[in-house]
Amino acid sequence: MIVRHAKSDWDNAGISDFDRPLNHRGFKSASEMAQRLHKKGIVPQYLLSSPALRARTTASIFAETLNLAGPSYNQSIYEANYPALLHIINNLPDAYQFVALFGHNPGLSDLLYNLTGQIYDMPTCAIAVVDFDIDSWKEVSGGTGNISYYDYPKNGD
Structure with missing residues (x-):
């Protein structure tokens, strides 16, 4: 599951x-989107987030709402491009079959498009569940995924 952080505050220079x-x-929005997942029974096993405050907070709201352990953090997600994000995915522990990755644009939109060939822009707090027919995270590569769920807050970007 790919989740772009919720809307952040640009007012404090x-x-x-x-x-x-x-x-x-x-x-x-973060609370609303996490509740939508909860109602649909879409609950990842593991949360991995950028350590930037807006992503950390979004992931923590999802963890609390979905009754999950708090997220783990990976500095490489912050400002990551598609190849860097794919590297992170390829190194996920195979013990988890369903992982949520919380991060930033443009990297997440590029990741989603490259994995699926669908949906190029993820607005803030958008969620995309991508299914793969694989046995290991190491097998994830461009064009190997299919979007099974996509949603975003309807209040705009």
């Missing part, structure tokens, strides 16, 4: 990009 928090709409 003194905060670095890495430390930007979610804004009010971001908190609301």
Whole structure:
């Protein structure tokens, strides 16, 4: 599952990009999207997030709503491009069959498009569940995935 962080706050010019928090709409959207997953029974086994504050917060809201352990963090997700994100996916533990990856654009949109050939732009807090017919995360590569679920907050980007 690929999840773009919820809407962040651009109002405080003194905060670095890495430390930007979610804004009010971001908190609301993250909670709403996690609840939608919960109602549909779409619950990943493991959450992996960028350590940037807006992604960390989004992942934590999902963990709490879905009754999961808190997310793990990987610095390489922050500002990652498609090849870097694919490398992270290829190195996921095979003990998990369903992993949620929380990160940023444009990398996540590029990842989704390259894995599936579908949907090029993910708005904030968009969720895409991608299915693979594989035995190991190492087998994930371009064009090997199919989107089985896609949703995003309807309040715009």
